[in-house]
Amino acid sequence: MQENNSEYLFSSITMDLSWNTDVGETMAGFFQRLKAERRLYGTRCSNCLRVYLPPRPVCGNCWQQMNDWVELGEQGTIVGKTVCYYEILDSMTGKPRTTPFVLGLIQIDGADTTLNHFVETPDPDHVSIGDRVETVLRDTLQGNVGDIVHFQWLGPPTTSSQGSKK
Amino acid sequence: MVYRAVRACLDDASLTMPEIEAVVTASADLWDGKTASNIAITEAVGAVMKAETRISGDGLLALMHGAMMILSGHYQRVLVVAHGKCSEADVDAVSNWCFDPVYQQTLGVTDSQALSLQCQAIKMRAAEMTGEESIGALVRAPSWSDSCGLTVRQGDGACAVVIEAGDDGIVLEGFGYDLDAHYLGDRDLSRCDGLARAAKRAYEMAGLPDSQTDINRHYWSLRAALQLPPWAEAIGACSFIEGLATLPNERHQIQWSGLPPFAAGMQRLIAGVKDLRESPGSDRSLIHGCHGPAGQMQAVCLLHSDGGPC
Ligand SMILES: [Zn+2]
Numbered sequence: 001m002q003e004n005n006s007e008y009l010f011s012s013i014t015m016d017l018s019w020n021t022d023v024g025e026t027m028a029g030f031f032q033r034l035k036a037e038r039r040l041y042g043t044r045c046s047n048c049l050r051v052y053l054p055p056r057p058v059c060g061n062c063w064q065q066m067n068d069w070v071e072l073g074e075q076g077t078i079v080g081k082t083v084c085y086y087e088i089l090d091s092m093t094g095k096p097r098t099t100p101f102v103l104g105l106i107q108i109d110g111a112d113t114t115l116n117h118f119v120e121t122p123d124p125d126h127v128s129i130g131d132r133v134e135t136v137l138r139d140t141l142q143g144n145v146g147d148i149v150h151f152q153w154l155g156p157p158t159t160s161s162q163g164s165k166k
Numbered sequence: 167m168v169y170r171a172v173r174a175c176l177d178d179a180s181l182t183m184p185e186i187e188a189v190v191t192a193s194a195d196l197w198d199g200k201t202a203s204n205i206a207i208t209e210a211v212g213a214v215m216k217a218e219t220r221i222s223g224d225g226l227l228a229l230m231h232g233a234m235m236i237l238s239g240h241y242q243r244v245l246v247v248a249h250g251k252c253s254e255a256d257v258d259a260v261s262n263w264c265f266d267p268v269y270q271q272t273l274g275v276t277d278s279q280a281l282s283l284q285c286q287a288i289k290m291r292a293a294e295m296t297g298e299e300s301i302g303a304l305v306r307a308p309s310w311s312d313s314c315g316l317t318v319r320q321g322d323g324a325c326a327v328v329i330e331a332g333d334d335g336i337v338l339e340g341f342g343y344d345l346d347a348h349y350l351g352d353r354d355l356s357r358c359d360g361l362a363r364a365a366k367r368a369y370e371m372a373g374l375p376d377s378q379t380d381i382n383r384h385y386w387s388l389r390a391a392l393q394l395p396p397w398a399e400a401i402g403a404c405s406f407i408e409g410l411a412t413l414p415n416e417r418h419q420i421q422w423s424g425l426p427p428f429a430a431g432m433q434r435l436i437a438g439v440k441d442l443r444e445s446p447g448s449d450r451s452l453i454h455g456c457h458g459p460a461g462q463m464q465a466v467c468l469l470h471s472d473g474g475p476c
Contacts, residue, residue, distance in 0.1 A: 011268040019199030019254045058169055060214030063183035065169065 026057040029069065031143040038137055042111045044068040053111035073109030076151065078131045080105030080114065083124045092146050100124045106133055106151050121153035132157050168249050168324045169210040175245070175326035186328070187241045188217035192228035192248035194428050194457075196260045211247045211326075224248070224387070225325060225432030226455030226465040230341045232329050242331045249324035250428035265459065266348060275350075280459035284355040285392045291356035292395070292410050323426030325433050335475065336442050339450075340374070340468040342367025350460060358393075361400035361456070361464040368452075368466040369402075377402040381468075383441060383451035385434035387423065393461065401452065401466070431455020431465060442471040449473070 023031065026043060033041045042051040043066040045059035051070050058065055081104040090097040102119040104127070120136070121127050133151035141147045176183065189211050193203040200206060204213075204220040211218075219235075221228040225248025232244035252260075261277030329338065344367070346360035347353050369376055378401065386397055395409035403409070423430060431453065438451040453467040 011272060013267055013271065015263070017196075017199075017259050017263060018256055021199050021254050056209055058209040060209035060212075063209070063212040063214075 024057065026055050026066075030055045031147070033069070034137075034147055035141040035143040038141065039074075040072045040108055040111075040135060041069045042072055042108075042113075044070045050112045051110060052113050053108055053115055054113075070110060072111050075132055075134050075154070076106045076108035076111075076115075077157070078104045078119065078127065078129055078133060079107050081119065081127055081129060083127070102127050102153075104133070104151065108135070115148075117148060118150040119153050120150040127153055128156065130157060131155060167251075167322065168207045168247060168326075171249070171324035171326040172211055172245070172247060175328060179328045181243075181328060183212040186212060186216070186243060186245045188219075188232070188235055188244045189213040190219045190221060190228045190232040190235070190244060190246045192221045192223060192225040192246075192428055192432070193250065194222055196263055197250060197252045197255050197257075197427065199254055207247070207249065211245065217241070223428070223463055224455040224457040224465060225429050226341075226435065226453065226467055227343060227431075227463075229327065229329065229338075229432065229435065229467065230343060230465065233338055233341060236329065236331050243328060244330070245326065245328050246432070247324065247326045248429040248432040249322075250426040250430075251322045252427055253322050261459070270349070275459075277459055280350055281389055283350060284460040285390055287355035288392045288396060291406070295407055296410065321426035323429045323433065325429045325436055327432065327436060327439070334472075336439055336469055336471045338467060339470045340368040340370070340372030341466065342369075342371065343463065343465040345458075346462050346464070348459075348462060353460070355460055356396060358396045358400040358461060358464065360462065361397060361454070361466070362402075364464040365401045365452075365466045368468050372468045372470070374468070378452070379403060381450050381452050383438060383449065384454070385438045385451060386454040387430045387434055387456050389461075397454070400464075401454070403452075428457065435467060435469075438469055442469060445471065445473070447473040 030041055033039060040053065041055065042053040043055035044051045045062055045064050045066050046068060047062040047064045048059060050059060050061065052066065053072060056066065081102055083100050083102055085100045087096045087099050089095070102121055102124045103116065104119040105114040105116050107114045119127060119133055132154040134154055136149045136152050137147055138149050191204050191207065191211055195201055195203045204218070208214055219231060221231055225246070228248055229246045232246045235241045235244055258276045258278065262271055262274055264277070265271040265275050342364040344360040344364040366376055369378060384403065388394065388397065395406045398404050398409035399406040423433065434455060435453045438453050442449055442451055449471050451469045453469060455465045457463050
């Protein structure tokens with residue numbers, strides 16, 4: 001009879017798969033505009049007038065294809081946030097992101113949906129919902145998500161920092 | 167691509183998206199390079215705020231899922247969408263990942279290798295039954311030029327259909343599916359018993375006898391011409407040896423294609439529906455779909471038309 005020596009047997013696998021995912025016509029339009037104009041653009045549904053950022057090809061509420069591009073503001077409002085104390089690997093740099101850091105849901109002026117991205121701030125605990133942020137782009141744009149470095153925290157809204165809300 | 171297919175489908179059916187009650191989609195995560203390949207098409211298929219289900223497999227399975235939703239009595243009209251986007255993936259690497267992680271994956275087995283093993287098994291069976299010379303001649307004949315070739319490597323495509331409760335026009339009178347053993351060595355690859363069981367279930371549901379030699383319209387999914395004889399045998403269209411010697415023949419109007427993966431079964435269905443629409447009088451079609459290494463998963467749908475408008 002076989003002795004129970006508590007030895008586990010494993011099959012070791014390293015996943016080595018790669019894809020070239022087409023970003024699609026709509027995201028290509030977003031990246032091209034970002035690169036050419038250093039501006040964020042959203043797509044607007046001609047039926048419900050909702051402005052999507054990131055832009056989507058089809059409005060999910062109306063099942064309507066969106067071909068209208070809308071130039072958006074450089075600033076936005078934090079509508080959701082979480083302060084992260086647990087270190088994660090930043091997929092854009094491959095290095096751990098220094099903790100604590102703020103992950104926010106940012107509604108860019110002129111958009112109806114929110115972007116999730118990092119909020120750069122000297123004091124994460126003092127970031128509040130409703131605070132204003134400014135888009136920070138990298139110097140040389142490449143036409144991909146990495147072009148948006150982070151959103152710089154500006155503080156609570158003032159009359160001058162309030163964007164044109166629809 | 168997916169939106170265009172859905173748009174064309176609804177236009178063809180003279181329907182608007184609010185008239186669709188539920189959506190079933192078919193796609194494969196690994197081949198799409200996403201951990202949930204339906205997330206990228208939620209808006210395109212109009213599934214936002216709707217009952218949505220995703221099937222990881224050939225589109226005909228999604229169609230059957232939609233049919234079962236209707237048979238449950240809770241839904242009247244369901245949109246079924248299938249898509250494949252294999253061109254963005256390293257097909258061999260991805261298909262290797264689809265095998266069990268302890269044995270076959272470790273050996274580096276790929277989809278193409280599985281198909282190749284199946285073609286060899288079919289040729290060996292054919293050689294035993296006919297003599298090596300004749301199979302050699304068959305394989306070299308021009309109509310068999312694709313026999314050993316892996317005719318379908320990859321391809322992108324999307325298909326959409328709407329099914330609804332009712333018994334007018336073209337009726338889905340029977341369907342069945344079957345999953346064979348995963349290990350290639352557990353099956354006789356020269357046969358397709360999974361397809362035989364799937365077809366049997368479809369015939370039973372339609373109230374038809376098992377051996378179907380009088381269905382004159384066949385729409386099959388194949389990746390190599392050599393799969394024709396075992397497929398024909400399993401479906402009951404003719405014997406293996408008849409299939410080997412005479413397919414494609416005049417007796418059965420067989421149209422076959424394996425493109426695009428995961429949308430192929432639905433593409434066969436749409437081809438069948440289009441032909442039935444144009445056929446005068448009562449007619450019946452058999453639609454076949456499959457996925458997995460060497461046709462592990464098999465699905466059969468039977469369509470019947472009374473010749474009326476649809
Ligand atoms: Zn809309």
